[in-house]
Amino acid sequence: xxxxxxLTLNHYNGGAAPNFIQDSLPGVGVxxxxxxxxxxxxxxxxxxxxxxxxKINQKTAAYQILVNKAFAADEYxxxxxxxxxxxxxxxxxxxxxxxxxxxLLAVLDGDSKRTSxxxxxxxxxxxxxxxxxxxxDEFKDYxxxxxxxxxxxxxxxTPTSVSRSNNVAIVTTTPAHGMSTAYDDWGIVMNLNxxxxxxxxxxxxxxxxxxxxxxxxxxxFAYKNTGINTGTTSVVGIASIQVGWGGTSNNLHLYFT
Amino acid sequence: MSFNWxxxxxxxxEVDAFVVEYKALAQTIYDDWDNDADLIYDLENSxxxxxxxxIPKLKAPFRKKESLKTFLEYGLLYSSxxxxxxxxxxxxxxxxxxxxxPFTPPLSTRERIKLFEDLGCVFTKEAMECAYQKNNxxxxxxxxxxxxxxxxxxxxxSTSSPPGGDADPDDIDQNFPDEEQDCPNKTIRESxxxxxxxxxxxxxxxxxxxxxxxxxxxxxxxxxxTESDMGGKLGSLESGVQSFYDExxxxxxxxxxxxxxxxxxxxxxxxxxxxxxxxTVWLFNFYNTWGENRCLHTFFGSALVVINSxxxxxxxxDDFDFVYGNTLSNRDVSNYGNSYDPEDVQxxxxxxxxxxxxxxxxxxxxxxxxxxxxxxxxxxEVSQVHGTKNSLHPTEIGRGIVANAYLNGNGRGTPxxxxxxxx
Numbered sequence: 287x288x289x290x291x292x293l294t295l296n297h298y299n300g301g302a303a304p305n306f307i308q309d310s311l312p313g314v315g316v317x318x319x320x321x322x323x324x325x326x327x328x329x330x331x332x333x334x335x336x337x338x339x340x341k342i343n344q345k346t347a348a349y350q351i352l353v354n355k356a357f358a359a360d361e362y363x364x365x366x367x368x369x370x371x372x373x374x375x376x377x378x379x380x381x382x383x384x385x386x387x388x389x390l391l392a393v394l395d396g397d398s399k400r401t402s403x404x405x406x407x408x409x410x411x412x413x414x415x416x417x418x419x420x421x422x423d424e425f426k427d428y429x430x431x432x433x434x435x436x437x438x439x440x441x442x443x444t445p446t447s448v449s450r451s452n453n454v455a456i457v458t459t460t461p462a463h464g465m466s467t468a469y470d471d472w473g474i475v476m477n478l479n480x481x482x483x484x485x486x487x488x489x490x491x492x493x494x495x496x497x498x499x500x501x502x503x504x505x506x507f508a509y510k511n512t513g514i515n516t517g518t519t520s521v522v523g524i525a526s527i528q529v530g531w532g533g534t535s536n537n538l539h540l541y542f543t
Numbered sequence: 544m545s546f547n548w549x550x551x552x553x554x555x556x557e558v559d560a561f562v563v564e565y566k567a568l569a570q571t572i573y574d575d576w577d578n579d580a581d582l583i584y585d586l587e588n589s590x591x592x593x594x595x596x597x598i599p600k601l602k603a604p605f606r607k608k609e610s611l612k613t614f615l616e617y618g619l620l621y622s623s624x625x626x627x628x629x630x631x632x633x634x635x636x637x638x639x640x641x642x643x644x645p646f647t648p649p650l651s652t653r654e655r656i657k658l659f660e661d662l663g664c665v666f667t668k669e670a671m672e673c674a675y676q677k678n679n680x681x682x683x684x685x686x687x688x689x690x691x692x693x694x695x696x697x698x699x700x701s702t703s704s705p706p707g708g709d710a711d712p713d714d715i716d717q718n719f720p721d722e723e724q725d726c727p728n729k730t731i732r733e734s735x736x737x738x739x740x741x742x743x744x745x746x747x748x749x750x751x752x753x754x755x756x757x758x759x760x761x762x763x764x765x766x767x768x769t770e771s772d773m774g775g776k777l778g779s780l781e782s783g784v785q786s787f788y789d790e791x792x793x794x795x796x797x798x799x800x801x802x803x804x805x806x807x808x809x810x811x812x813x814x815x816x817x818x819x820x821x822x823t824v825w826l827f828n829f830y831n832t833w834g835e836n837r838c839l840h841t842f843f844g845s846a847l848v849v850i851n852s853x854x855x856x857x858x859x860x861d862d863f864d865f866v867y868g869n870t871l872s873n874r875d876v877s878n879y880g881n882s883y884d885p886e887d888v889q890x891x892x893x894x895x896x897x898x899x900x901x902x903x904x905x906x907x908x909x910x911x912x913x914x915x916x917x918x919x920x921x922x923x924e925v926s927q928v929h930g931t932k933n934s935l936h937p938t939e940i941g942r943g944i945v946a947n948a949y950l951n952g953n954g955r956g957t958p959x960x961x962x963x964x965x966x
Contacts, residue, residue: 340602
């Protein structure tokens with residue numbers, strides 16, 4: 287297997303550019319000074335969702351099958367370099383993340399969020415959850431985990447004003463949003479009603495379990511939201527509070543001196 | 544087959560129970576793979592014919608038993624770490640300190656270098672200079688630590704500008720250009736090769752002209768290279784092409800050397816070249832001993848040539864582009880050597896899925912010259928370009944420079960149309 291693949295399997299998102307909100311906020315990320323700090327090196331790339339990545343070499347399975355019919359190659363991924371179905375380290379990290387999530391869902395109790403307790407159930411039931419996480423859309427069983435309860439809301443809060451700067455939205459709520467800083471796995475589905483405020487909304491078709499947030503204080507949080515810079519604007523609406531992968535934290539940083 | 548499980552460098556009531564259950568479930572998934580067909584395939588709707596393929600329920604990356612086994616092995620450590628964190632009990636695996644990583648930090652030296660390189664920290668002179676110039680387009684180089692400027696003038700002294708440059712260090716406008724350059728300056732290595740190619744005896748065999756073309760390509764100057772750029776070597780070139788026409792056979796054991804395509808062209812295409820009513824239009828392939836003996840094989844490769852009614856070569860046209868750099872693929876043959884729309888520039892097919900011929904040269908997927916059925920992924924390193932290993936061979940050096948400009952220079956390089964008239 288390629289050395290780079292071993293590195294990927296050993297270190298997950300070693301590219302140090304995971305796609306979530308902490309990257310864009312001060313105090314977290316990569317810094318180079320008298321020493322090098324690499325944060326978020328052990329972290330799911332998608333900290334809110336469970337949907338598995340289904341492509342090989344950025345191509346769909348249907349495309350793969352088409353090519354394979356023409357060239358009689360193996361349909362499946364190949365860990366060795368030099369063949370068409372050889373995969374890149376990024377995709378390898380995606381696949382590993384998906385299987386890891388599937389096992390956590392299959393083994394842990396309840397919705398598998400924040401718990402460390404092994405669940406009860408038959409081996410067959412656990413295997414069904416494992417495979418259900420990795421199924422193509424048309425074969426997903428929405429009556430069992432993860433699709434039966436993963437996107438459930440855990441509460442709501444009421445945004446009263448929003449602003450946006452450098453594609454980071456800041457939301458103020460009244461009363462307090464209620465998200466504890468003891469956890470780092472909060473997400474949000476914004477649903478504001480009118481005018482420019484709607485540009486702050488989150489599409490549940492794209493982000494079924496919302497987008498991750500960074501808690502600023504008891505009444506304020508931030509999330510990544512592409513759009514024009516916008517001054518503080520009063521809004522009317524509601525925000526659904528979600529929970530993604532985590533507990534106290536899944537994250538760990540490496541620090542080289 | 545049993546799994547090759549990693550050691551879990553932490554323990555606790557919760558994580559220990561999780562590890563046991565994880566391993567048991569993984570083993571069952573693996574052992575029962577063949578008996579769990581109803582979980583893995585849509586048997587109900589799959590064709591019953593033995594020629595029909597069963598319909599997989601799983602997404603493509605997870606359909607192979609052995610792949611899944613590898614993912615399950617590597618997934619144990621991180622998922623155990625998550626459970627350990629959630630359990631919030633004391634001991635290794637908690638507290639977010641160096642050394643608590645489940646993935647054996649610190650990295651080995653080799654892994655650390657790889658990680659640094661992935662972060663963009665490539666400690667070679669070329670990479671550092673490239674990064675500086677990319678981040679400071681048009682600016683003068685920084686002063687060296689000893690007070691001298693970084694770029695030496697080659698005589699033991701120093702200059703405030705790169706070799707060949709005439710930058711005025713006090714020119715504020717130059718140091719702070721109005722707009723960002725898409726195509727940064729040449730690297731020192733590129734400048735050295737181009738300079739060397741202009742010095743006899745290295746300049747023989749049109750190497751000085753090929754270097755001029757390479758310079759236009761590397762500096763993204765897509766204006767046509769014409770007869771005026773040939774200087775005193777225009778007559779020699781004309782003689783070489785003329786003798787190729789006069790003496791080389793149309794077809795030899797090396798393949799097709801010349802082909803008259805006049806009858807295949809529409810009037811619109813002839814006008815575009817241009818070719819008069821009594822002229823003939825040919826495709827010449829110089830990749831053979833006939834071309835090599837005239838120093839034309841790496842100048843043109845293959846080219847469009849116009850012959851007048853007297854049998855005299857009057858024009859030669861080609862595009863100076865690369866399958867391992869940027870290219871003008873899918874150009875109508877009558878457009879060879881003509882100006883082009885920048886949107887027509889595409890990465891060479893070496894950077895996408897491709898096949899190889901018997902000599903290991905890359906060919907597009909499905910090309911008749913392709914040898915075997917293997918499809919190779921796009922290259923990511925210069926060393927993967929066929930014919931770049933010989934660091935003493937000018938052509939191989941140039942090949943490496945072009946590939947490097949693309950792979951490590953943010954796709955740098957612009958094809959150059961060649962349109963040389965002998966009239």
